[in-house]
Amino acid sequence: MKTTHYDIPADGKVMACLDGSGSHQAVTDYAAWASSRLQAALVCLHVLDHKTARPVEADYSGSIGLDAGSHLLDELVELEARHNRIAMQRGSALLKAACERAKAAGGVDARALQRHGPLFQALVELEETVRLFVLGKRGESAGLNTGHLGANLERVVRSVHRPTLVTPREFRDVQRFGIAFDGSTTTRKCVNMVAMSPLLQGLDCHLIVASDPSRTPEGLDWAQETLRDAGFEPMLQRESGHAERVITAQADRLALDLLVMGAYGHSRIRHLIVGSTTTAVLRHCDIPILLLR
Amino acid sequence: MWFLHKIRRDWFSSLRGDVLSGLVVALALIPEAIAFSLIAGVDPKVGLYASFCIAVVIAFAGGRPGMISAATGAMALLMVTLVRDHGLEYLLAATVLTGLLQIVAGYLRLADLMRFVSRSVVTGFVNALAILIFLAQLPELINVPAAVYPMVVAGLVIIYGLPRLTRVVPSPLVAIVVLTAVAIWVGIDVPTVGDKGDLPDALPVFLLPDIPWTLETLMIILPVSVTLMTVGLLESFLTAQIVDDLTDTPSNKHREATGQGLANITAGFFGGMAGCAMIGQSVINIKSGGRGRLSTLLAGVFLLLMVVFLGDWVGQIPMAALVAVMIMVSIGTFSWQSIGNLRVHPVTSSVVMLGTVVVTVATHDLAKGVLTGVLLSALGFARKVGQVLVVERSLDDDGLTRHYRVTGQVFFASADQFLSEFDFREVVEQVRIDVSDAHFWDLSAVGALDRVILKFRREGVEVELAGMDEASRTLVDRLGVADKPDAEKLLGH
Numbered sequence: 001m002k003t004t005h006y007d008i009p010a011d012g013k014v015m016a017c018l019d020g021s022g023s024h025q026a027v028t029d030y031a032a033w034a035s036s037r038l039q040a041a042l043v044c045l046h047v048l049d050h051k052t053a054r055p056v057e058a059d060y061s062g063s064i065g066l067d068a069g070s071h072l073l074d075e076l077v078e079l080e081a082r083h084n085r086i087a088m089q090r091g092s093a094l095l096k097a098a099c100e101r102a103k104a105a106g107g108v109d110a111r112a113l114q115r116h117g118p119l120f121q122a123l124v125e126l127e128e129t130v131r132l133f134v135l136g137k138r139g140e141s142a143g144l145n146t147g148h149l150g151a152n153l154e155r156v157v158r159s160v161h162r163p164t165l166v167t168p169r170e171f172r173d174v175q176r177f178g179i180a181f182d183g184s185t186t187t188r189k190c191v192n193m194v195a196m197s198p199l200l201q202g203l204d205c206h207l208i209v210a211s212d213p214s215r216t217p218e219g220l221d222w223a224q225e226t227l228r229d230a231g232f233e234p235m236l237q238r239e240s241g242h243a244e245r246v247i248t249a250q251a252d253r254l255a256l257d258l259l260v261m262g263a264y265g266h267s268r269i270r271h272l273i274v275g276s277t278t279t280a281v282l283r284h285c286d287i288p289i290l291l292l293r
Numbered sequence: 294m295w296f297l298h299k300i301r302r303d304w305f306s307s308l309r310g311d312v313l314s315g316l317v318v319a320l321a322l323i324p325e326a327i328a329f330s331l332i333a334g335v336d337p338k339v340g341l342y343a344s345f346c347i348a349v350v351i352a353f354a355g356g357r358p359g360m361i362s363a364a365t366g367a368m369a370l371l372m373v374t375l376v377r378d379h380g381l382e383y384l385l386a387a388t389v390l391t392g393l394l395q396i397v398a399g400y401l402r403l404a405d406l407m408r409f410v411s412r413s414v415v416t417g418f419v420n421a422l423a424i425l426i427f428l429a430q431l432p433e434l435i436n437v438p439a440a441v442y443p444m445v446v447a448g449l450v451i452i453y454g455l456p457r458l459t460r461v462v463p464s465p466l467v468a469i470v471v472l473t474a475v476a477i478w479v480g481i482d483v484p485t486v487g488d489k490g491d492l493p494d495a496l497p498v499f500l501l502p503d504i505p506w507t508l509e510t511l512m513i514i515l516p517v518s519v520t521l522m523t524v525g526l527l528e529s530f531l532t533a534q535i536v537d538d539l540t541d542t543p544s545n546k547h548r549e550a551t552g553q554g555l556a557n558i559t560a561g562f563f564g565g566m567a568g569c570a571m572i573g574q575s576v577i578n579i580k581s582g583g584r585g586r587l588s589t590l591l592a593g594v595f596l597l598l599m600v601v602f603l604g605d606w607v608g609q610i611p612m613a614a615l616v617a618v619m620i621m622v623s624i625g626t627f628s629w630q631s632i633g634n635l636r637v638h639p640v641t642s643s644v645v646m647l648g649t650v651v652v653t654v655a656t657h658d659l660a661k662g663v664l665t666g667v668l669l670s671a672l673g674f675a676r677k678v679g680q681v682l683v684v685e686r687s688l689d690d691d692g693l694t695r696h697y698r699v700t701g702q703v704f705f706a707s708a709d710q711f712l713s714e715f716d717f718r719e720v721v722e723q724v725r726i727d728v729s730d731a732h733f734w735d736l737s738a739v740g741a742l743d744r745v746i747l748k749f750r751r752e753g754v755e756v757e758l759a760g761m762d763e764a765s766r767t768l769v770d771r772l773g774v775a776d777k778p779d780a781e782k783l784l785g786h
Contacts, residue, residue: 059582062466063463063621080541
């Protein structure tokens with residue numbers, strides 16, 4: 001097996017992160033696709049995060065009886081135990097279905113895994129042995145609001161250090177992919193990783209650059225060369241304008257099946273003020289996006 | 294954005310629950326704040342302003358979302374002497390100083406010391422607190438008009454009976470409203486809250502305490518402030534622990550300490566007395582569905598609004614109704630399980646618990662009680678670990694060499710036992726003491742070993758010592774042994 005770049009274990013697994021939302025089938029399909037292309041083991045993960053507050057029952061009596069504290073504790077534990085048991089069973093059913101689906105789709109043998117805790121924390125704890133995370137664009141709680149990201153997604157993408165494939169609701173076989181390139185260290189890494197990984201080998205490759213023809217981003221020649229050396233035939237797509245608009249428009253025009261782009265930088269403050277290209281593209285593009293750090 | 298997410302989680306994750314529980318808590322806080330002011334010997338408005346300031350500030354600055362802080366009985370009990378001898382202004386200054394000390398405590402990470410406060414001490418703390426709150430109600434029950442007694446009983450019946458019928462309205466509130474209405478309507482002449490002092494008629498205003506800013510003043514308030522700081526943090530930390538357990542979420546105790554400090558400083562400057570987290574109110578808050586910071590904030594805001602705009606009515610509340618509520622608080626605070634546990638738990642735990650209660654009730658100072666409890670548990674622990682010491686003896690085949698193999702913990706509590714394990718009267722040529730499986734924790738242990746060797750030498754015996762390097766490693770390394778390879782062995786004894 002080929003070694004991948006940047007400390008990502010070559011024998012790492014592809015991890016499909018599932019929840020009960022409509023996108024879990026697409027997540028499974030893309031994960032199965034990635035795992036067969038990478039020849040990597042597939043793990044289907046379901047994270048139980050049911051720490052939502054709910055009172056035992058509407059009790060506004062405001063009185064405290066004998067050993068009120070410990071009685072309340074017993075009640076709360078019992079209540080949460082009941083909720084979590086149900087969630088656990090639901091999760092295992094979901095995982096079982098996903099494993100069967102992966103087997104049917106790509107002939108991949110998937111392993112099921114369940115963890116407790118917030119999604120981002122579970123992924124950070126597991127990422128040591130993981131090569132690629134696959135997760136749905138809209139989580140369970142986000143519903144169908146277009147343009148709205150799953151509550152957990154941004155948190156996860158910011159926290160994990162592994163490549164993350166964010167999938168739409170429907171699976172589409174991947175033929176053409178684009179790499180967003182602006183000459184920055186992150187996008188150079190993207191080029192490097194695409195060149196070294198078997199994931200996209202042999203597919204149509206487009207290099208998307210948002211800049212005037214007069215200002216060529218540094219390293220564009222290098223990027224094309226690197227991709228060519230790796231056996232791709234990169235086609236340069238260049239347009240002037242805001243990065244997010246150019247990327248979205250090009251993805252549409254070229255009917256891309258997948259987009260590779262750099263994940264969030266680290267400055268939260270800056271993103272708070274100017275917003276982030278990653279978030280904008282994630283929100284508006286309806287194709288899978290491979291985020292690399 | 295990540296921290297917006299955090300703000301949303303801390304503040305707005307359970308909006309409905311927080312608003313309703315904030316209201317329930319505010320209603321429950323009013324009688325308590327009044328009662329605690331009376332315990333401290335100040336006007337009810339001092340406790341009410343304090344509860345408002347503390348609840349509002351701690352909602353933002355605290356480290357435990359969903360916990361309720363306000364004027365408390367534990368703190369009120371510590372102020373009695375200061376208020377009686379020097380007056381309200383000194384109390385306000387002491388409150389500000391308490392806050393400053395708590396901020397320092399937060400930066401010094403004193404919350405880490407809580408691990409020395411054992412479970413038995415905590416149980417003793419809440420039991421003592423409950424007893425003190427109950428005792429503080431007695432003045433309202435002695436030498437009062439006969440009508441007070443049936444009113445207290447009626448109040449208790451409503452408080453405990455109503456939740457069996459409906460849990461939609463706070464039963465203490467119903468008790469207060471009913472008793473007040475009856476007292477006014479029938480015209481029963483019993484002491485009312487209004488008789489006890491001023492109630493707030495306006496929002497609190499910022500004022501510097503009117504005291505001479507001298508060293509002498511500092512010397513008067515400092516001892517009180519140190520005790521207030523200790524007790525306030527203790528109750529806050531252990532309430533935070535209870536809320537952590539109830540909600541299965543973590544808290545930041547160091548942030549809580551500085552938060553309590555800020556809250557008390559604010560209270561002091563706005564004419565309020567020092568306070569801290571409240572066990573009973575926090576349980577009520579969680580029970581009513583409060584989880585976020587909003588519940589704490591609203592409890593404070595609702596409290597002030599109700600008191601300022603309903604001030605005339607609050608003044609009419611008979612003290613009997615207040616006493617009934619406080620009896621409920623004291624019953625709810627007491628750990629009734631601990632009485633049954635006396636028979637089951639180890640004697641040392643029970644001694645620690647009872648010691649904490651007795652000292653606290655005798656001195657009216659929870660800090661002294663807790664200190665007693667901590668010392669008692671430390672002594673109990675030292676005694677127990679001191680028993681983990683075994684000296685095995687064996688004799689060589691020729692009968693000339695005696696072997697002693699020491700296993701276990703040697704320190705001040707076991708040094709004497711260590712000494713008594715050796716037979717100095719025995720006539721042998723050589724003694725071999727193997728201490729490689731023993732741990733010498735302090736100088737008493739080393740001293741005891743020295744004496745053993747000297748005694749044998751005096752008898753003309755040749756002494757050989759083996760394994761001293763291993764044994765004294767615990768003495769030399771002042772850090773714990775948990776990271777050493779023999780930690781396992783140490784724990785295995």
